[in-house]
Amino acid sequence: MTGKGGVGKTSHAIATALGAAAHRHRVFLLSADPAHSLGDALGRRVGARPVAIAPGVVAREVSVLDELDRSWSEIRRWLRELLRDETDEVLAEELLVFPGLEELMALRAVREVEATGDFDVCVVDCAPTGSTLRMLRFPDALRIFMENFFDLERRSARLLRPLMERIHAAGVVPRDEFFEAIERLYADVEDVRRILMDGDRTTARLVVNPARVVVEETRRSFAYLSLYGVATDAVVVNRLLPAPATGGYLARWAERERGELDSIEASFPIPQFRAPLYPRELRGIEDLAILARDVFGDRDPAAVFTRGRPIRLHKRAGRTRLEIDLPGVSKEEIEVITRGSDLLVQVRNASRWIGLPTSLRGRPIRRARLHEGVLEVDFG
Amino acid sequence: MVLYTGKGGVGKTTTAAATAVHAARSGRSTLVASADSAHSLGDVLERRLGPEPSRLAPNLDALEVDTPSETQRHWGAVRDYLISLFRYQGIEEVVAEELALLPGAEEITTLLAVEAYAREGGYDFVVVDCAPTDSALRLLTFPEVARGALRVLLRVQRVLASVVTPLARNLVPLPLPESEVFRDAEDLLFRKLRRLRDFACDRHTSVRLVVTPERMVIDEARRAHTDLALFELGCDAVVMNRILPDAAAEEDFFRDWARVQRERLAEVKELFAPLPVLTAPLQDDEVTGLDRLAEHANRLFGTLAPDAVLCTAPRIRFEAEKGGYRVEVPLPHAESRQLEVAKIDDALVIGTGTRRRSLPLPRRIARLELSRASLRNHSLVAHFTSTPGAL
Numbered sequence: 001m002t003g004k005g006g007v008g009k010t011s012h013a014i015a016t017a018l019g020a021a022a023h024r025h026r027v028f029l030l031s032a033d034p035a036h037s038l039g040d041a042l043g044r045r046v047g048a049r050p051v052a053i054a055p056g057v058v059a060r061e062v063s064v065l066d067e068l069d070r071s072w073s074e075i076r077r078w079l080r081e082l083l084r085d086e087t088d089e090v091l092a093e094e095l096l097v098f099p100g101l102e103e104l105m106a107l108r109a110v111r112e113v114e115a116t117g118d119f120d121v122c123v124v125d126c127a128p129t130g131s132t133l134r135m136l137r138f139p140d141a142l143r144i145f146m147e148n149f150f151d152l153e154r155r156s157a158r159l160l161r162p163l164m165e166r167i168h169a170a171g172v173v174p175r176d177e178f179f180e181a182i183e184r185l186y187a188d189v190e191d192v193r194r195i196l197m198d199g200d201r202t203t204a205r206l207v208v209n210p211a212r213v214v215v216e217e218t219r220r221s222f223a224y225l226s227l228y229g230v231a232t233d234a235v236v237v238n239r240l241l242p243a244p245a246t247g248g249y250l251a252r253w254a255e256r257e258r259g260e261l262d263s264i265e266a267s268f269p270i271p272q273f274r275a276p277l278y279p280r281e282l283r284g285i286e287d288l289a290i291l292a293r294d295v296f297g298d299r300d301p302a303a304v305f306t307r308g309r310p311i312r313l314h315k316r317a318g319r320t321r322l323e324i325d326l327p328g329v330s331k332e333e334i335e336v337i338t339r340g341s342d343l344l345v346q347v348r349n350a351s352r353w354i355g356l357p358t359s360l361r362g363r364p365i366r367r368a369r370l371h372e373g374v375l376e377v378d379f380g
Numbered sequence: 381m382v383l384y385t386g387k388g389g390v391g392k393t394t395t396a397a398a399t400a401v402h403a404a405r406s407g408r409s410t411l412v413a414s415a416d417s418a419h420s421l422g423d424v425l426e427r428r429l430g431p432e433p434s435r436l437a438p439n440l441d442a443l444e445v446d447t448p449s450e451t452q453r454h455w456g457a458v459r460d461y462l463i464s465l466f467r468y469q470g471i472e473e474v475v476a477e478e479l480a481l482l483p484g485a486e487e488i489t490t491l492l493a494v495e496a497y498a499r500e501g502g503y504d505f506v507v508v509d510c511a512p513t514d515s516a517l518r519l520l521t522f523p524e525v526a527r528g529a530l531r532v533l534l535r536v537q538r539v540l541a542s543v544v545t546p547l548a549r550n551l552v553p554l555p556l557p558e559s560e561v562f563r564d565a566e567d568l569l570f571r572k573l574r575r576l577r578d579f580a581c582d583r584h585t586s587v588r589l590v591v592t593p594e595r596m597v598i599d600e601a602r603r604a605h606t607d608l609a610l611f612e613l614g615c616d617a618v619v620m621n622r623i624l625p626d627a628a629a630e631e632d633f634f635r636d637w638a639r640v641q642r643e644r645l646a647e648v649k650e651l652f653a654p655l656p657v658l659t660a661p662l663q664d665d666e667v668t669g670l671d672r673l674a675e676h677a678n679r680l681f682g683t684l685a686p687d688a689v690l691c692t693a694p695r696i697r698f699e700a701e702k703g704g705y706r707v708e709v710p711l712p713h714a715e716s717r718q719l720e721v722a723k724i725d726d727a728l729v730i731g732t733g734t735r736r737r738s739l740p741l742p743r744r745i746a747r748l749e750l751s752r753a754s755l756r757n758h759s760l761v762a763h764f765t766s767t768p769g770a771l
Contacts, residue, residue: 005388005512035387040599072412128512163687180449212666213420242633243741249628252664279637281595 002126002225003234004217004257008035008238011126011282011291012207012209012275019292019301021056023252025120027302028113029059032106032135033127036061044282054285058119060350067105068246089271101255104138108185114195122133133350136228139193140353146186150286154179196230203233206268210240213292219267219328224350226310233306235268236295237261239277267328271305313357320360322377326370336368336377381498382687383583384588385510385517387600391621392416393677394667395590395660396509397424397442399686400672402677404440406412409505409688411441411497415490416511419444428671437670443497450489492572495579505687517607517735586616589652593623593644602651604714607708607735614693618652619680620645622662625759646649651713655691656684694759698742704765705745716755721762723750727763 001013010031015031031038031046038061039046042053048063092274095330106124110166113122126132154176196202204225208218218235225232240261246254264272273295282291292301326334326347335346342353384396393414400412402736411433414421421444422429427436431446498506581584587608589601605615623645629638649657660680667676684690694710706730711719720731726746727738748764755761 006390006597007388035600037596039599040596043595138393145567209389213423244633248631249634250664256665279633280640283595374526 001123001205001215002129002132002208002221004209004214005128007207007214008275009128009207010041010125011288012236012238013123014038014041014288015295016205016301017057017059017121017123018054018289019056019296020121020123022159022289022292023300025056025300025302026118027057028111028119028122029053029125029126029349030106030113030122031061032066032109032132033125034131035127041283041288046199048067062106062109064105067108086151104189106135107138108188110195111188111192114335129217129224133221133224133228134224136196136230136294137352139189140355142186142189143355171358178278197311199231199307200304202230203304203306204230204324206232206235206237208235209220209238210257210264212256212260215260215263216266220348222268223326223329223347226327227345227347227350229311231308231310232270233304233308234271234273235251235264236273236275237264238275240274242276245277247277248256269327279310298336311354319366321380322354322360322379324375324377325373326375327373327374329370331370334370334375336365336375338363345375381506381508382587382616383508383510383585383587384590385512385587385604386619387597388512390590390592390597391660392512392590393420393424394511394673395506395588395619395621395680395691397421398667398677398680399671400440400505400507401437401673402443402681403505403507403686404437405674406685407439409439409502410505410507411443411503412498412509413442413494414444414509416509417496421509431493433501435756440670441501441503445490445493447490450493458697468733484762489575495576498579514700515743517604522687537586565675581612581614583614583692586614586693588617588619589615589622590619591648592621593641593648595644598644598648598651603732603734605652606711606713606732609693609712610730610732610735610737612696615655616690616693618648618655618657620648620657623659625661628662658684696739698745701763704748707741707745707762707764709739709762710758711755711759711760712753712758714758714760719755719760721750721753721760723764730760 001016010033013029013031021027026130028050036046038059042059044053046053046059046061047065050058050060053059059360074203108128110122110124115120127135158176206218206222206225208214221262222232228248241250241254241257275291275295282288282370295301295318312323314321314323322343324345333348335344337344338356341356343356345352345354360379364380366378368375368377370376382399384392384399386392393416396412400410403409412425414423414429419429421442425436425442427434427442429442429444431443431449433441433443436442494506494508497503587595589598589604591601601618608615623641624634624638628634644660645657652681658680660676663676666671696710697706697708699706699708709730710727711730711732714732718733720729720733720736722729723741724738726738728750729736729738731737745764748766750764751765753760755763
């Protein structure tokens, strides 16, 4: 579940989890938003350790500080050695909590859920769209880094180490364990990438409010998600003014809302679910189970409502065509460039390096065009 | 200077813009700046804004920080080195630039840009529209954390520059950093970051928390208030938006909702006391344009001056007591079961469950041992006594 800040992602993530559990799925609910609010929405504490919050639902909030304690010991050891004179543990930790690390930890947590084999569905309460896109972009950046520099850094470290030992400064060169830790991390992230980009297993759900700024931002996210290879299978329109509230003080508001609903209809050609504005706050399991029933009725929220692969490769008569769904984007906003083994696609201020299959590497682009919301790239 | 922050979608930008319009119309020369990379300040002011201040009305300038170009300005040499390193590997320029986006660099440069305009622009009053709480906290606490990162970099440099560089040039198949890379880093460490930290903690700077009368929003604001206090960033008010006006509260549909809202308002007043709680009604239409913003600010501030520090936050205090010293750190809303306290070397380390700070202790106290700590009256009180066996 993702969407602009404050639209109701967390409530709908919990409702989706409860609805899925009601259909007898074993559900894991994971908060990947560094500003966790699962606990606030449930009115109880949810921490870094998985905890059962309802029959069939286990929840967890990913904590960067805890993850560091758990699995980054090699990297921390290196930093500690580097800071030997200062012996400042907290500092070593703070250094690792750079923007992007939180997203990375969230990605690894998804893989851990799958590895247990104990769950049928994992619902992820994501950070607002901007950070979520940064999370999705991380695997590409890491891949480029690993393919291009990793061995080199390791070789350099091996060369430098004896030299540094002679001048008693070996601590500044990372040990082999450090590189092994990074390799393991890379393997984990690659696993997660495969899970995320498999449209049969993973879909994004966008939560939107019927307000202009929210709809605008969500339309852009819809295209960006597709660019990163994640299929969006449904949109949830949250906080619709119910009929009894549309006549009085908020009449003008209700009228604007009708306009926004038309625009949502036109921008998102996928199934739409709706939730009303409730005349009170929804909090706790019982309230959110009501929300789940109001939104999904008898339908199973764990179903995939639209099946699709946003990025496809076609071969026809010896020619290869790459297709990318880019809904709501105009031709002027797209740029396509090949660079050796990668294809760079820029859409407004988002860009992605798509790793090309071996058969396409180094081949020129014969033609690229935007046709009915689909970017078609033909290779020569 | 006033910084507005709060959970996504609570109305930060509208509040920041309204504050600025109000101050400008009462004769204060005012700048309003957006530090949120998803800029919407221009939408609210109904003007296209650039990275330089543009004049919107008498006494009123506005800008949206252009983070990529600011980053280039402040991190030029460091970035160029990284790019050269990547390009050396046969990586295309565009990719190299992408990879050289340093973690945290954006946060620092955004703040540096705002600070430069605040210092040099000759304004009476600066209003900053910050990103949602979590990013804003990162932005405001980053100067302190980044100093640590740069200390590491400089330590590496000392080793490299003295012995390794001349030898390693022939051995290592990588371009090694030139001295200006470190000069840039040192400049940042010793001058710019210190200035930023002073600027953020200045007694004329305050943070205002924006909330709506909803439980989840209030919970997040409480955590932010604790963490801001931990880093000595003072809050001077809470703004509560979207309160149902009486006209709507009488309609059947809204009656219970209005009652819950009144409870939340009372609760926020109590929780955040002594901070004043400013309120604004739920509008039936979008608040954009200077005139509507001015009306909105009138309802919000009443007779209060928008540019005054509305409440002075308590400071960290070090005091002598019988047998040693006492350190008092104001931590509103902190709960003892989530608090971590330890003395590590010369610092008192405090964790709130979401953030940790290593607070340097004066030498006199750093010699002593932490004997006990407790939470009293919204402050962490840590007692230090001399070690048994010490002089």
